[in-house]
């Protein structure tokens with residue numbers, strides 16, 4: 001049922017007629033606003049009334065007459081007026097009033113108002129580390145023993161391995177979510193998102209300290225944290241270049257601390273989805289780590305190339321969840337979008353024409369675009385192309401940019417009648433809605449990077465504010481931050497430890513009006529943004545996950561970095577390194593044995609990608625990707 005205009009009007013009229021019954025209230029970012037940034041709050045039942053902002057000494061800093069109320073369909077709310085108090089540009093703590101009545105929470109304004117949440121959202125990844133103890137020095141009261149050494153992981157038959165008693169060592173990495181699984185597809189997009197956060201804001205992140213064990217080394221902390229997961233991802237590559245889909249137990253663990261979850265772990269499946277994804281991430285990693293750790297950077301690019309070769313040769317192998325496995329499946333990703341993303345990344349750092357030629361065989365058009373997620377990597381490819389216009393051909397760079405701007409403009413159009421100033425629509429409120437919201441924010445930041453048009457940054461701030469409290473439940477969805485943060489996320493360590501408050505810095509999946517778990521009775525299609533249950537039993541509204549925290553970190557981290565440095569990413573920046581992908585000696589496979597050759601490289605011949613070997617006299621021989629000589 002839609003809220004009719006008549007009811008909306010009646011509510012507004014009665015609000016004016018009987019103010020005592022409809023006390024004004026307000027929803028706001030509960031953490032903080034940037035001194036020179038956009039500042040908005042949603043004030044309920046106050047249209048036409050004065051909202052007075054007082055500083056900590058009670059002096060009036062600003063008075064704004066609340067504008068007409070506007071319906072925001074996901075809130076099921078017809079009485080919210082969006083009050084903009086950006087004019088306050090002096091740091092401090094303020095309070096809003098309507099008449100004598102306080103509305104909302106204390107308003108914090110500071111130049112570094114978002115630094116704490118940026119660090120918090122990144123520190124979450126430290127708390128998710130597998131295979132290591134978290135000592136008090138870094139984890140405070142959330143200190144815990146090491147869990148999941150993952151040094152003796154068995155092969156599941158779905159990997160194609162036949163010696164099922166053999167084990168591999170695959171330590172480190174981040175736990176995916178509230179469970180203790182490690183899944184390449186989801187790890188890939190999360191890792192890539194964090195690498196982009198660094199890539200786009202290097203000046204800000206190079207010195208930002210996260211208080212992690214590596215904080216005293218020469219590498220920026222954010223890159224140290226990301227490397228913890230890259231190190232694990234590298235171990236998931238089989239000797240033939242293919243990448244295992246996931247590393248989990250056969251069934252989810254019960255609600256115990258990591259060190260108590262000791263069932264046998266397996267590497268499961270080996271298919272193209274994880275392999276393309278892995279290659280894309282390793283390609284970007286090879287560039288980012290090059291100035292800090294050349295050897296590691298080389299390792300990443302060789303791994304990327306081996307994965308690429310395997311995936312080309314196995315492009316019809318899809319992951320299928322084995323019948324004896326019940327952990328997250330991460331199946332049915334739109335595989336060709338991952339392939340496009342990988343081709344863009346490999347081309348970007350190598351300039352190898354055959355990669356661009358392959359990429360251009362796929363459609364670059366608005367019709368195929370969908371918001372980035374673990375299932376759909378199309379926009380990651382568009383981001384890569386559009387933010388590197390000097391590397392990609394002009395026409396495709398222009399098209400990629402127009403796709404991003406068109407999507408961003410679509411989000412902004414939902415602000416036209418929206419008393420919360422939040423560019424989200426009902427359909428966004430499904431499993432992981434805060435991840436969807438954060439990814440929209442990430443896309444809006446890209447639109448800002450590409451145009452420097454403030455409207456995109458403002459819309460991104462609207463999404464961040466929503467997650468931090470400008471929502472109809474008056475909740476900060478980020479644990480440990482804000483006046484009224486969520487308290488009971490579906491997160492095994494937070495449930496099993498003895499600390500009342502959950503591990504900080506985690507965003508909840510968020511409202512999901514189609515939930516089928518214990519939050520089902522909260523489903524409300526007429527107020528989708530209220531379909532939420534702060535109870536750890538609810539994995540469909542209250543789980544946490546690395547692929548939701550990563551775009552949230554990108555969002556808040558970019559907004560803070562842009563404010564702190566006074567600039568955003570310059571799209572004329574070239575990669576700091578240039579790899580000749582096709583001329584790097586193959587690390588693995590049959591061809592390794594052919595050590596006499598002068599050089600070996602991938603080439604496109606007709607429709608096929610082949611390996612060209614050139615001996616010292618310049619004679620060439622060609623092999624297919626399985627190592628069979630063509631002629």
Ligand code: 9MR
Pocket residue numbers: 176177178179181327328329330431432539543544545
């Ligand atoms: O984020 C995933 C969501 O898109 C799917 O609809 C859902 C059901 O398959 O799974 C979510 O991912 C979960 C994964 O399968 C296991 N770890 C926890 C993830 C977050 O809930």
